[in-house]
Amino acid sequence: MEKTINExxxxxxxxxxxxxxxxxxxxxxxxxxxxxxxxGRYRVDIDTILSLLKLYDQLSADWLxxxxxxxxxxxxxxxxxxxxxxxxxxGDNIAGYGNxxxxxxxxxxxxxEQQLEEEKARSREYWxxxxxxxxx
Numbered sequence: 001m002e003k004t005i006n007e008x009x010x011x012x013x014x015x016x017x018x019x020x021x022x023x024x025x026x027x028x029x030x031x032x033x034x035x036x037x038x039x040g041r042y043r044v045d046i047d048t049i050l051s052l053l054k055l056y057d058q059l060s061a062d063w064l065x066x067x068x069x070x071x072x073x074x075x076x077x078x079x080x081x082x083x084x085x086x087x088x089x090x091g092d093n094i095a096g097y098g099n100x101x102x103x104x105x106x107x108x109x110x111x112x113e114q115q116l117e118e119e120k121a122r123s124r125e126y127w128x129x130x131x132x133x134x135x136x
Contacts, residue, residue, distance in 0.1 A: 006038050008064055009052065012071060013038075016056075027051050046130055062122055065129050 003011070013023060020038065024031040027048065037044045053061050060073045 003067055004040075005044055005049065005064065006040055008067065008071075009044065010038050012056075012059060012064070015071070023052075026055055043133075046133070061126065065126055 012018075013020065020035050021031045024034045027034070029048070033042070034048070036042045037048065049064065053059055053064065058072045060069055060071060062069045063071045
């Protein structure tokens with residue numbers, strides 16, 4: 001039998017040593033409500049799922065929503081946030097949004113472009129899955 005989203009969330013929490021009360025605090029929701037959702041009494045809503053994915057960027061949305069692939073995303077797919085006033089290898093001050101990419105890191109750009117295309121395809125699948133969940 002295929003696991004549900006609730007079961008996958010509980011599996012992730014257990015393997016990440018995250019308690020339901022700790023997660024509820026980070027999500028800013030009631031612990032008993034979250035416990036009831038994960039226990040199957042209530043459905044896990046899309047806002048909770050999206051908040052969980054934003055909070056734990058290493059968690060694979062593909063695995064969580066569809067049960068496909070590994071639970072955690074490979075490290076090279078996790079994009080670290082940009083910090084202002086970074087200095088690149090040439091000594092230039094970089095300002096703006098995104099990641100610092102040095103001239104010799106063109107492989108990073110290619111990897112990000114590939115990731116973008118994969119995410120676009122996945123987002124179409126997620127949209128269909130979300131629509132099916134809403135209809136149930």
